[in-house]
Amino acid sequence: MAQRNTWQRDRVRSALGDAQGFVSAQDLHASLREDNTGIGLATVYRALAALAANGEADQLQSPEGEAIYRACASEGHHHHLICRSCGTTVEIQAHDVETWAQRTAATHGFTQAEHVVDIFGLCAACTARNRVPH
Structure with missing residues (x-):
């Protein structure tokens, strides 16, 4: 059964597109609450699940086990490099993994x-910030 497109889903889609990197449903809800949208957390969860199911959002599990989402920039199967510190995300093809x-x-x-492969680490900028001079 196709889900209808609601203004709430459109607003969640827009907020997800504005987010930097992957975000949790709770973080996205907090952002929407700051904008006084009146959109509840359950609606955010449903909208994110629908966007992920339709291929409009990437969904993965953070190293802590939390579901996190990002507006999908690529079509088709792909993988991610994700900075644990700042959330910078790079979509990659991994033919050897395939x-x-x-x-x-x-x-x-x-x-x-089927498989899911996402690589978490520190991006170059965060690595440089974390270096301690000798």
Whole structure:
């Protein structure tokens, strides 16, 4: 069943597009609350789930286990490099990972294999800020 497009979903989509990097539903809700939109947290969760299901948003799990979202800049399957400090995100293609995943699945008799690979680290700017002079 197709979901109707509501002004609330449009506003969540817009706020997600304005966010820097990946954000949690709670953080996005706080941003919407600051703008006095009247959009509730449950609505934000539903809208983000719909956007992710439609391919309009990337959804992944942070290292802490929280679902985080980002407006999708690429179509199709891709991976991310994500800075743990500032949230800078780079969408990447990882052909070696694709080959490895399919080969590993086939070795074990699996078909229609899917995978999620996201790499968390520190971007160059955060690494430079964290360096301590000797």
